[in-house]
Amino acid sequence: MTEPQDDSRPEGAQGHQTRTGRTATGARKAAAKNPRSRAREFALQALYQYQVGGNDPTAIDLFTRDLSGFHKADAVHYDALLHGCIREAAEQDALMEPLLDRSMERISPIERAVLWIGIYEMRHCPDVPWRVVLNEAIELAKEFGGTDGHKYVNGILNSLAPTLRATEVEADRGRKKPAA
Template identity: 70%
Template sequence: MQDATPSKRPPRQQRKGLTSTGVRKAASKSARSRSREFALQALYQYVVGGNDVASIDQFTRELIGFHKCDAAHYDALVHGCIEQQADLDALIAPKLDRNLGELSPIEHICMWIGAYELLHALDVPWRVVMNEAIELAKEFGGTDGHKYVNGVLDALAPALRTAEVQADLAAKNKTDHKVDNTAD
């Protein structure tokens, strides 16, 4: 027999900019975020479907909402990841605890996008690159795939953006040190 008393738990608060499932709402996404999503979809067709780049590109550009993305960034990601896939895999593979072929296609593509941006999109801060790749994995990948993407890109970032990562860590340590001194 079940207890008839109602639950005392307060209702969940809606997080702004997210759907009820935790996915970012389309209206809150930047043009660059949208370009990453379209690039992920195009690269998925390339990796899983084996489709040629020209037909993938034409199909993707006709999708609803493509006009809201940063088309130049989309082009750079899709063509860059395809052209440099061997180099990107060479960066990623040593950070894995399994063979590249055992990765889910979504995780693999998220890592490609993240590694490509760390190498070539120097106008995008490394923490933004990491966050965007993780968000793609959360939205399109498996349950915990984003954690794996995070771990691999977190291992790559110091090697690919050495000065930027070190400057951020130094600033964080300086802030942490100030907080520790005020606690005494």
């Protein structure tokens, strides 16, 4: 016997996916994520626990490694992000503070953690192009942050990029200039 079909979806939406590898909200599906993207997600969750719960980084690390799907993440990148962001939190806050339109205390813990990850990668992961760092941070903010949090993250990281990745940003912008 077959199950009755649910016809409550709008016409044309039955069985069709508009973008491969994306959910209805536009976020990447888990299967479409690479190990580094997964590492960023787990680091974001851990950094949230660190900020909100004030938990010990070692305890957070052990808890996070036990979460479902962690084995698909780049554990080395996760380690660098989690421990590096915690170690350099004050420096990273100092870099972003002049660009904020509100006090640090009023920044969402999710957006702050995403910014920490983006700043850390721009400073310490030269193998990740600055535009990839920016895009990954925006994706994290879209998936886990508030409604327009990704715009805020984009603005802050885009403003920091010329300082943190001067040569790369200049070269990238130089390629985009129209021919005279």
